[in-house]
Amino acid sequence: MPVTKNKNPGKDTAVQGTNDSSVVSKVSAAAQGYFKDELLQHFVSKVSRRTALINRGYYVRWKAVDHCVKQFLCATNTCARRQILSLGAGFDSLYFRLHAEEALQNVIIFEVDFPDVARRKAALINGSNLLKATISDWDHLAQTGPAYVSSVHYKLLGVDLRKEKELEDVLHRAGLHWNCPTLVLSEVVLTYMETQWSDAVIGWAARNLPQAMFVMYEQIRPNDPFGIVMQNHFLKLNSKIHALCQYPNTFAQTQRFLQKDWEECVCMDMNQFFFSLLTDDERERVEKLEPFDEFEEWHQKCSHYFILTASNGSLTRQALLTLPSETPIPLIKLTLDQYSMSVQLMTESQCVEAVGMASSMLEPRLLLLTGGCGRQGRNSTAMLLMREHAGWRHAVIEPEGQKCVRLYHTMTSVPGGGAVILGGRTSPLNPIDSILKVTCSLRDKHNPKVLVSINEMVCTGPAPIPRWRHTATLLIFEDRNYLFVFGGRTERELVLGDSHFLSLEDQHWVNIPLEGCFPKPRHSHSACPYKGGLVMFGGLGKGGVPLGDIFLLKPTCIGFCWERLHVHPALVPRYSHTAHVIGENLVVVGGVWLQSAGVPGVAIINLISRNSVEISIDTSSVPWPLMLHSFCSELLDSEGTEVVLIGGGGSCFSFGTHFNAQPVTLDLSPMLCNKAPLDS
Template sequence: MGPRSSARRAGAVQSTNDSSALSKSSLAARGYVQDAFAALLVPGAARRAPLIHRGYYVRARAVGHCVRAFLERACAHPAGRRSQILSLGAGSDSLYFRLKTAGRLAGAAVWEVDFPEVARRKAERIGETPELCALTGPFRKGDLASALCFESLDYRILGLDLRQLQRLDEALAGAGLGADSPTLLLAEAVLTYLEPDNAAALIAWAAQRFSDALFVIYEQMRPGDAFGQFMLHHFRQLNSPLHGLDRFPDVEAQRDRFLRAGWTACSAVDMNEFYQRFLPAQERQRMENLEPFDEFEEWHLKCAHYFILAASRGDAFSQTLVFPPSEQFPRIDPASPSGVFPASVATRDIQGPGLKRYGHASVLLSPSTILTAGGFGEQDGRHCRVSEFHLLSRDCPFEWKGSQICSWETGAQWDGRLYHTMTRLSDTQVLILGGRLSPVNPAWKVLKLHFPKSEDKSSEGVNVTITKTDPEDFSLSCWRHSTTEVSCQNQKYVFVYGGRSVVEPVLSDWHFLHLETMAWVRIPVEGAAPEARHSHSACGWQGGALIAGGLGASEQPLNSVFFLKPVACGFLWESVDIQPPITPRYSHTAHVLNGKLLLVGGVWINSSSFPGVTVINLTTGLSSEYQIDTTSVPWPLMVHNHTSILLPEEQQLLLLGGGGNCFSFGTYFNPHAVTLDLSSLSTEQ
């Protein structure tokens, strides 16, 4: 890499500090953390989205957990040696000021290292801010030729390139950083911006230099799945690519990396595990109630792709495991795949809004026509709630033609809802139930879509008439629920189950809508009811409904499967025993094919792998896993927030849409409809 290229890369990495600093300032402003200094260190302000707040919140809590563990351990160490905190790539972080205000720096000091421009800018900011100077006490600034930019009794800021280890070592020694004192090294999203050899040298240098130390890193991992690929693409676009993820893709590889470099103990967890195991339930509930939130998939996926690691060595820390293993968060790795389902592109026509959307609903109107409505996607060159409908049609069994865009004609307008359901009433009518316009604004009205007869459809598009058809005295105010057609005493009903609402984060309610009269009716249901859930799957079987997975209380994925079984007096809840138990998941879809329940995609947080298709034999209860072979489709393919349509005669499954707002990396939409070939199931016993 030439000098100019290296300088550009360094500038791009420095810009990530500026973005991160504004996010931390927004985090404090919204009450996620107590930090009066973030806004003082960063000029300007930005209001971040709730998803960004959650991501930076769990990062702050994880790093804070490690800092407390170090200080508590260091305080128990024999007196006479001052504890040291060395923050590598510190940027605009306010750690020193927070610790000083809390009285945690008695007998301790902080050194910070970052690029010279970043370090000098921070030193200038401190010097011109009286509230900060009052905490540092008397200080002096270094000249432009010196690496030492700021120095007070217990705080020093140095401008150095972490790739120049000899100069780093000399400058730190000159700034008073000892080799024998208990030392905490912090590197938040730092090593991954270094070339792997430079990062390895830094880890080994730290192990050799400090006799008693704890090295804490927070950074990205899991590059192999769809979210990981989009994450890598985002940082490449910023000219600050992530390095080493192919060599160290998971926490096991990261632990081994530090142990081989001379650290004697090491523990690490991803952010999902940290959030559930190391934060009290009361604190989690406080955070979850700070802002309206409905991006669970991206929250859990972000947490699955970041980890916190603490490596230790020396007398004070040699046996320290900051994140000891526990059965509170069991890792569930599915058995070896029983096979694969080949995927192929169903249609390459993506003109107009197409199927580049998520949070939508789809329904098979006829064997040759699929309707998709709602969701968040691309329309008129921007990302928004999609108001146009989409038709996917075909003239022969295996070739889906380009889409036709439908527009509403008379009656009510489409309100742009997400996370609703659609039920086919006939080949010309569809029922819309539930959904939301925002996390605080449910879509109350029950809608009915009326289509012209198939022979009246033209290539110019299809006009759809939308009418309100609210049953008397009842309108659904939930979303992320499910609807399934069931039968009772030769009458057809729509069974509505679960979901969430503005008032309740998770619902256990169910309702029956009589299809002939469009009236809500009461039908007796016996047996132990499933626990409340949303973002689960539901599909019809033997006149009843199969409910699988979902997100339950405390935002935890579920692995239970229940059958709403028709009986003489109404229905009966039965738990379906599955062996081996399925991995807890949500945001998946489900279908029954030849007596087998297929759970397609979704999000799970208890496994090191990522979901494909789980196949459950409903007669024996045996489950098996199938991977999706994406060799022939554009990668990445995100199989969550999607819809799917089963074509039993062709032994195929169509995946429509999918994706999400991937943390701060941008919004991703699957660009094509994808076909899964299920024919291998028909040959199995």
């Protein structure tokens, strides 16, 4: 391990600050019941409630590390002595949790961190009667270190991990037995070091601990939009994360440990851990703890962190992470078509920063946006994008009549002009049941100002329960127009699978017979008009697992029939995408997936040949990370070769909120004109 004088002590201080933020978030998650850790609150001056997204993120981190610790303790339960060496432990409460669980039999915990952090932690322990009572054989505070706490089961040591000889000497004097079964624990610690130092620590542990298991929780995937926002966040904190650039995925991290002389290694991202190693009951328990509707951000957070176990010796091999033979999230190796599609800024001046909006082409040159939530909160105004000779311009408007303050609603263009707004929510506890009719007109031919009115529709018949993240698609049956509502979610039901028909001429909810192969319940899917019926793709299904199925809803002489469409190759499951039918092609844009590397680009499915291709999107012309989820898209030309993508983004865990700053256009003509991959 290199011994290098620290040239940036300010960076060390910034890194130590990440401990303070982390422990506050862990306390918040514990206070909301995500896990039980009653003594952790004594390491913060005030309990602060974090968002549900942050609580979930720290829950899955806590759960993964706890799972690995319990696996190690189970595998070594017959040993006369076991050790846990926690690197960069900060204010972690592992010793106190195991003490409360009476799980410290033959276990000694060694915690190592910067001397200042260890000194502060020792002072907090010494100032709390409850914490101090768990260490019955420690009755004084060592002010000078390096051992700030020294008892039979717990050693708190202040030493810089980058100083190998000093580290070895401190551990030796503290009583570490190098040949005993040892769990080496590193939770977002080594990545703050330059990679040569973190590699050296990993190799040092492999050389010195012949019966050991290494557990690491860190970041991966630095180069997609979420990863860029994540990196920029830590750079602003003067706490650059290093290792993920050289080891950007789970495969690279696995090879890293094997090349540093660990005998075996298993690594998985946190989506794999959450869906494969937690029980259905546990996942359902977590779902019910807090109102939650940030699935995209949750799954992206989990795809950018991993849990890793590496072992030396036959004993610790038994404690390695193992995936079940059948898992809801199998990894899919994606084959991208040779083509790529590029996006361009729509104009230089447009600014539409929001998520959860709805869009509708009221006229060929008039696009309306309603609802959503941006930097200033929920949008009460609407926005028009108008195509003129000089290009597109936008205008924020106050529609006449009612305001449309809602998220994840639908706005469906209807015959005769205008649109119908249905569903949505103001919060995950407050779905909206009103249905609104949108009309637009010009004031007069001499003053071409667009007037938009939004008024409530009074509909009769048995209405569906209020929902959001559903689809509402225009269908034609017996020469009449219907709005077909499918799926979504409510404040109580996480996924819906019911179907409803609204007669637009009568403004009446009616029953029309449905038969065939019914789709599973879902939300955040897409549904596009097609030959009097529709084609539906993807969505988030029961248990929060993305779906990759395609269904046709086809008109019959008495109603409609569902038919599942089998395409080749099968598409990677995804949700929160948009879709359009162009000719005989279903074009799917963006979304979130869990089962493949990278981020979704464009998928094109020929509905006749039933062949599909996946195409990447070149975003090099866009000066900010382009996040294609919770966004809108509309076709801009009659040929359907140009699509505008509007809004999108969201809360990037605890790294801040990112919104796509401007609409961008996507040119589909290179792929749609080259039909060979779809027709073969």
